[in-house]
Amino acid sequence: MADLHWLTDVSGWSAKARRWAPIAGAVALVLFWLVFDWWFLLSLILALAVAVLVVWFTRETVVPPPVTAPAPQPVATPAPAPAPAAVVAPVPPVEPAPVDTPSEVDAADVASARVRSAAQAAGEAARMMAEPAAATRPVGLDGPRDGGGDDLKQIKGIGPKLEAMLHRLGYYHYDQIAAWTPEEVVWVDANLEEFSGRATRDGWVEQARVLTRGDTTGSSTRVDRGEVRND
Numbered sequence: 394m395a396d397l398h399w400l401t402d403v404s405g406w407s408a409k410a411r412r413w414a415p416i417a418g419a420v421a422l423v424l425f426w427l428v429f430d431w432w433f434l435l436s437l438i439l440a441l442a443v444a445v446l447v448v449w450f451t452r453e454t455v456v457p458p459p460v461t462a463p464a465p466q467p468v469a470t471p472a473p474a475p476a477p478a479a480v481v482a483p484v485p486p487v488e489p490a491p492v493d494t495p496s497e498v499d500a501a502d503v504a505s506a507r508v509r510s511a512a513q514a515a516g517e518a519a520r521m522m523a524e525p526a527a528a529t530r531p532v533g534l535d536g537p538r539d540g541g542g543d544d545l546k547q548i549k550g551i552g553p554k555l556e557a558m559l560h561r562l563g564y565y566h567y568d569q570i571a572a573w574t575p576e577e578v579v580w581v582d583a584n585l586e587e588f589s590g591r592a593t594r595d596g597w598v599e600q601a602r603v604l605t606r607g608d609t610t611g612s613s614t615r616v617d618r619g620e621v622r623n624d
Contacts, residue, residue, distance in 0.1 A: 407451060409451045410447065410451040413447055413451060414444045414447050414451075415444070417443055417444055417447045418440045418441065418443060418444035418447075419440075421439060421440040421443040421444070422437060422440035502608070502609075506603055506608060506609070506610055506611075507610070507611045509599070510596050510599040510600055510603065510610065511596065513596065513599045514593070514594075514595070514596025514598075514599055515596075527576050527579070528576060528579045528580035528583055529574065529576040529577050529579075529580055530577065530580045530584075531564070531569070531572075531573050531574075531577040531580065531581065532563075533562055533563015533564055533569075534563050534564075534565060534566075534569070535563065536565070537565035537566065538565070538566065542560070542565030542566055543565065543566045543567045543604070545559055545564075545565075545567075545570075547567075547600075547604055547610065548567075548570070548595070548597050548600045548601060548604070548610070549595045549596070549597075549600055549610060549611065550591050550592075550594070550595030550597065551591075551595075551597070554588075555585070555588055555591065558585065558586070558588075562581075562584065567601045567602075567604045567605045568601070568605050569601075570597050570598060570601035571598060571601035571602040571604075571605045573592075573597075573598050578592050578593055578597075578598060579593075581597075
């Protein structure tokens with residue numbers, strides 16, 4: 394009974410205690426006063442004690458539930474959207490290109506060079522026949538450069554005799570013949586004596602251009618095999 398705040402806090406009494414406590418106290422006061430009229434003070438104390446007991450046994454204790462903070466709800470982290478799968482287009486198989494053997498490549502190059510040389514020579518000869526050009530002597534040399542000239546017999550239509558004749562005229566190298574103009578070819582054809590017209594007919598200029606690039610012609614192939622003309 395150490396904590397008697399409930400006794401002084403009338404607002405905390407129950408409705409039954411507020412109704413019966415005064416009645417019980419008054420009845421007890423009257424009874425004790427009638428019995429102990431000469432001890433009124435004791436009667437008053439006893440009446441108050443009875444009222445307290447009534448209040449004690451009739452009070453309604455309401456224990457409020459403990460207030461607890463709501464537990465934090467876990468925040469669901471959205472799962473990352475799956476990356477779209479890369480669409481890989483099927484790669485068609487690559488068939489290896491046929492590899493030509495060296496002999497096939499050489500033969501094709503030689504045949505192509507022959508066809509080109511013949512076609513160009515024929516076209517140039519036809520053009521020169523249709524439009525005769527004025528003869529102009531090509532510039533010659535006093536001797537071969539670097540102490541030695543090219544093998545002019547590699548050009549179709551030139552044998553040892555023609556090679557010696559070209560040397561006398563001052564022509565020792567492929568690049569000299571490759572640089573002849575149509576007018577200069579006309580002059581050479583006119584000065585080859587009994588071999589007149591050979592430079593145009595055999596296409597010396599085109600063959601010399603091929604040999605200047607380091608390629609081979611049909612005539613140079615035969616010369617390499619030892620088939621040398623006599624003229």
